[in-house]
Amino acid sequence: MWPWEHAIFAYVVYSLVCHTYYRTAPGEYETAFVLLASVFPDVIDKTLSWQFDVFQSGYALAHSVFIAIPLAIVSGLVARRYGRAKLGLAFGIGYPLHLVGDVIPIYLSSGEWTIHHLLWPVVVIEGRSHGGLLEGVRHNFVPYLEKVVALEPTPYLVLQLCLGLAALVLWTVDGWPGYRLVVRWNRLVHDRLN
Numbered sequence: 001m002w003p004w005e006h007a008i009f010a011y012v013v014y015s016l017v018c019h020t021y022y023r024t025a026p027g028e029y030e031t032a033f034v035l036l037a038s039v040f041p042d043v044i045d046k047t048l049s050w051q052f053d054v055f056q057s058g059y060a061l062a063h064s065v066f067i068a069i070p071l072a073i074v075s076g077l078v079a080r081r082y083g084r085a086k087l088g089l090a091f092g093i094g095y096p097l098h099l100v101g102d103v104i105p106i107y108l109s110s111g112e113w114t115i116h117h118l119l120w121p122v123v124v125i126e127g128r129s130h131g132g133l134l135e136g137v138r139h140n141f142v143p144y145l146e147k148v149v150a151l152e153p154t155p156y157l158v159l160q161l162c163l164g165l166a167a168l169v170l171w172t173v174d175g176w177p178g179y180r181l182v183v184r185w186n187r188l189v190h191d192r193l194n
Contacts, residue, residue: 009163010093011026014026049127055127
């Protein structure tokens with residue numbers, strides 16, 4: 001999945017959990033946490049692999065269930081300890097859902113459930129040199145873009161569209177949480193630069 005797909009997937013699930021458990025829409029900061037947590041593994045592993053050659057592939061430390069599950073639990077406990085249980089829940093949903101989101105496209109394209117790429121350091125995925133972070137993104141984005149532009153109704157494209165529409169509807173119903181944070185941050189940056 002691409003970062004926006006991970007973010008959409010995590011937001012939909014988090015919003016549904018908030019509505020079901022808390023009987024309320026996600027808050028501003030919780031939304032930011034779930035979105036950041038949903039892309040956290042790629043920010044860490046792709047950067048360390050593609051840009052700095054620390055790992056052999058973009059599936060390593062942050063994509064490992066041996067790291068993700070304990071980190072999600074600890075973040076939840078720490079957040080709860082400081083009276084911020086919803087922030088911990090947002091991180092605890094967003095981060096592990098990234099891993100789930102990396103398994104789904106593999107299943108949709110191959111018909112096989114596989115998690116071997118999530119078992120670092122027990123299983124180390126062989127990679128290739130990407131020539132830097134931007135080249136790695138380009139190498140992976142061009143084939144993706146070709147599939148999207150072709151508008152072939154693949155199961156993955158249909159899932160993306162349905163999830164995107166569901167997220168847009170939920171985000172609207174929820175009152176656009178996170179939007180005000182972006183506006184405030186933009187004003188703050190603008191004021192500091194001027």
